[in-house]
Amino acid sequence: MPRRKKSDIAVSHQEFHHKDTPAARADEELRISIDDSARTPTMFYFVSAVAWLLIGSLFGVMTSLKFNLPDWLGGSALWTFGRIRPAHLNTIMYGWASLAGAGMIVWLTARLCRAPLQLGWLHYLAAIFWNAGVLAGTVAIFTGYSQGLEWLEFPTFAGALIATGFLLFAASIVQTFRKRNVEHLYVSLWYIMASLLWFPFLYVVANLGIYQGVVQAAMNWWYGHNALATWFTPIGLAGAYYFIPKVIGRPIYSYYLGLLGFWAFALFYNWNGIHHLVGGPLPTWLVTISIVASVMMVVPVMAVAVNHHLTTVNHFRMLRYSPTLRFVVVGSMCYTAVSFQGSLEAIRSFQEVAHFTHYTVGHAHLGVYGFLSMILFGAMYYIVPRLAKWEWPYPRLIKVHFWSASIGILLYVVALTIGGWLQGLAMNDPATPFIEVVNLTKPYLWARSIGGTLMLIGHCVFAYQFFLVIKRAGPRRFAPALFREPAPLKASREGGTTS
Amino acid sequence: MMFVRTFIFFLGVLATVFLGWAALVGVPDAMISEVKPPPGLQRYTDEQLFGRSIYIREVWIRSGSFLGSPLGPRRFCL
Numbered sequence: 001m002p003r004r005k006k007s008d009i010a011v012s013h014q015e016f017h018h019k020d021t022p023a024a025r026a027d028e029e030l031r032i033s034i035d036d037s038a039r040t041p042t043m044f045y046f047v048s049a050v051a052w053l054l055i056g057s058l059f060g061v062m063t064s065l066k067f068n069l070p071d072w073l074g075g076s077a078l079w080t081f082g083r084i085r086p087a088h089l090n091t092i093m094y095g096w097a098s099l100a101g102a103g104m105i106v107w108l109t110a111r112l113c114r115a116p117l118q119l120g121w122l123h124y125l126a127a128i129f130w131n132a133g134v135l136a137g138t139v140a141i142f143t144g145y146s147q148g149l150e151w152l153e154f155p156t157f158a159g160a161l162i163a164t165g166f167l168l169f170a171a172s173i174v175q176t177f178r179k180r181n182v183e184h185l186y187v188s189l190w191y192i193m194a195s196l197l198w199f200p201f202l203y204v205v206a207n208l209g210i211y212q213g214v215v216q217a218a219m220n221w222w223y224g225h226n227a228l229a230t231w232f233t234p235i236g237l238a239g240a241y242y243f244i245p246k247v248i249g250r251p252i253y254s255y256y257l258g259l260l261g262f263w264a265f266a267l268f269y270n271w272n273g274i275h276h277l278v279g280g281p282l283p284t285w286l287v288t289i290s291i292v293a294s295v296m297m298v299v300p301v302m303a304v305a306v307n308h309h310l311t312t313v314n315h316f317r318m319l320r321y322s323p324t325l326r327f328v329v330v331g332s333m334c335y336t337a338v339s340f341q342g343s344l345e346a347i348r349s350f351q352e353v354a355h356f357t358h359y360t361v362g363h364a365h366l367g368v369y370g371f372l373s374m375i376l377f378g379a380m381y382y383i384v385p386r387l388a389k390w391e392w393p394y395p396r397l398i399k400v401h402f403w404s405a406s407i408g409i410l411l412y413v414v415a416l417t418i419g420g421w422l423q424g425l426a427m428n429d430p431a432t433p434f435i436e437v438v439n440l441t442k443p444y445l446w447a448r449s450i451g452g453t454l455m456l457i458g459h460c461v462f463a464y465q466f467f468l469v470i471k472r473a474g475p476r477r478f479a480p481a482l483f484r485e486p487a488p489l490k491a492s493r494e495g496g497t498t499s
Numbered sequence: 500m501m502f503v504r505t506f507i508f509f510l511g512v513l514a515t516v517f518l519g520w521a522a523l524v525g526v527p528d529a530m531i532s533e534v535k536p537p538p539g540l541q542r543y544t545d546e547q548l549f550g551r552s553i554y555i556r557e558v559w560i561r562s563g564s565f566l567g568s569p570l571g572p573r574r575f576c577l
Contacts, residue, residue: 082557148555183501194512201516205524215528222523230516266512270519286527 030114037116038107039387041123041172045103046380047470048131050463052095057459059088061452067445078142086153087141093151093227094162095134097368099127100376101235102169105192107383108242109173112189113180119172126168133161149216151224152206159207163200170196187258188242191234194266198230214281218274225273232372233269233335237304239375240332243382244311247325248318253310261303268296275346278355294346301339308332321482323398327378330406334370338363353428358441358448359420362413369455370409377405377462384469385480392481393474397465399483401458408454411447419444 063085065072073079110117137154140146146153154162173196177189206223245252252258271293274286312329319326341363344350354360381398385391392398419441426437468474543551 077557080557144556146556185505190508193509197509197512198516201513201520205520211524211528213531215524215531218527219524222520226516226519263511266515270516271522274523283527283530286523289522 031111034110034114034116035107035386037120038110041117041120041127042103042107042383043387043470044124044127045099045106046384046466048127049096049098049100049103049376050466052091052099052134053459054463056088056091056096057452057456059084059091061449061456063088064445064449064452068442068449077144083142083144083146086146087138089151090141090153091134091138092368093232094130094137094154097232097235097372097376099130100380101232101372102126102130104235104239104376104379104383105173106169107387108188108238109176109192112186112242113176113182115176115179115181117172118175118179122168122172126165126172128165129161129168130165133158133165136161149220151227152220156207156209159203163203163207166200166203170200186241187252187255187262188238190258190262191238191241194262195231195234195238198226198234198270202226202230217277217280218282218286221273221276222270223273225276226270228367229265229269229272232368233265236331236335236372236375237265239379240304240308240328240335243324243328243375243378244308244332247322247328247382248312248315250311250315253307257303257307261300261307264296264300264303268293268300272297272342272346275351278346278348278351291346291348295343297339297343301336301343305332305336321484321486323392323395323402323481323483324378324382326402326483327374327381331371331374331378334366334374334409338367338371341366353421353424355424357420357424357427358416358444359424362416362420365409365416366413369405370413374405374409377401380466384466388469388472390469390472391477391479392465393468393477394465395481395483397461398481401462401465404454404458404461408451408458410451411454412451415444415447415451419447 062073062079063081066081066084077083106117106123133154137158140155140158141153145155147155152159173192177193202223206219211219241252241258272290274282274290275294278287278291280287308329319329345354345360345363381392422444423437423441426432426440427434465474
């Protein structure tokens with residue numbers, strides 16, 4: 001047998017084949033039975049998520065093009081910027097990210113609890129309610145029934161459908177957690193279980209509609225920022241904490257660093273929202289504590305970044321092989337970058353330039369796309385073949401997806417960061433006419449549209465291959481689809497399984 | 500022991516989100532509830548409310564500074 005490098009052996013354990021011992025076989029059988037219990041619910045969430053991804057990113061490109069071609073589709077109220085932009089935001093956040101995250105959570109919870117999914121039938125109802133809520137809310141936005149509040153544009157009836165779906169989803173996850181067959185709770189489970197408590201509290205309170213005037217604005221940004229803090233970021237971090245060590249084949253660097261990161265995250269993140277209202281008619285102390293909490297986010301972010309980096313260190317060469325690892329590591333790096341950027345943006349002197357400019361839009365996309373969506377893509381590349389029992393047929397298409405998504409988001413963020421900053425400086429100069437500021441941003445807005453189009457192309461490629469896997473079509477592969485094959489393992493590829 | 504640790508975990512998690520809500524929303528709401536409206540303050544007229552409903556419906560709070568709508572007034576009938 002040819003001599004293997006240490007990192008290649010780690011790949012082989014996780015992504016190629018398993019050791020042939022009785023314990024390993026029993027472990028594999030357990031994992032297969034767990035996957036069987038989670039298969040249909042997870043795939044139900046994933047299929048709807050991919051559909052919303054295509055719809056939402058198409059809306060996103062249309063929104064961006066409206067900056068370049070303001071008259072385009074301007075003759076119909078349905079397609080005006082004020083409607084299509086929130087439709088893009090809500091379909092991506094509540095359609096794509098939430099449903100893909102829900103699918104990942106179902107599978108991860110069952111795997112980490114080492115127990116079959118409990119009350120799996122609830123997920124069918126949950127997915128139906130959730131999809132109906134997103135569909136109803138999107139139609140409502142297009143027909144002019146938006147609530148007009150950032151991140152809360154869906155009217156109450158659509159919010160109620162989504163909340164019902166979430167509660168059904170959470171009931172099954174909590175029951176699976178109760179029936180767990182492990183003593184030790186892994187870091188990913190902390191984030192998942194915490195988000196199941198945080199997000200319903202947040203969503204229900206925000207949708208009650210009991211706050212008016214300036215408190216409504218405070219509530220709006222308490223919700224808007226906390227939707228990231230209590231739902232989307234925990235999903236992303238749970239995925240990163242699971243898939244990085246899993247693919248590499250070594251434990252997370254430090255449990256205690258994970259503990260520090262989690263509790264600092266829980267303590268500081270949900271105080272951040274009011275930094276969106278710097279300069280607004282709110283008590284100074286209220287804005288100041290939000291700024292302080294935003295800066296304090298450096299603590300959990302550093303803890304997570306150091307933990308992930310020291311887990312991955314000496315194994316970076318595996319990024320050449322594993323699609324999951326590449327997507328997830330890029331996502332984790334974006335988490336660090338976007339979090340530091342967020343702490344900086346909260347500071348008053350920085351906001352004097354950056355607030356109300358395209359800079360903020362670039363920041364938001366770095367978080368939701370660069371961090372969260374990249375981790376969700378990586379998770380789906382890992383989970384889907386194990387559930388569909390059919391490998392990704394074309395590794396080259398995964399590469400196309402990765403590079404179009406990465407170059408797209410890089411172009412998008414760099415263009416809007418530079419363009420937004422210049423826009424902010426120009427807007428602060430009272431001698432500069434507004435039309436000159438608009439003309440100044442034009443090239444950056446074209447770059448934004450090109451970046452968005454690249455991301456959309458990547459999504460189409462991803463969706464095409466995803467539906468091939470669902471249909472079990474395309475060339476059949478007997479080993480995981482990797483970007484390239486590690487040379488020492490080429491000889492042992494025949495007969496490999498994915499589990 | 501495991502039950503106690505899990506219970507404390509969930510309690511801590513709930514406490515963090517509740518504290519955030521209390522500080523950022525609950526306290527300002529309580530503070531503003533004591534503020535009396537200035538004398539002579541009028542309610543919005545029907546026309547103002549109609550304009551407000553269009554503003555909200557078209558989500559112009561997000562778009563007003565970037566793009567104007569090319570639509571004529573007849574398109575805004577409720």
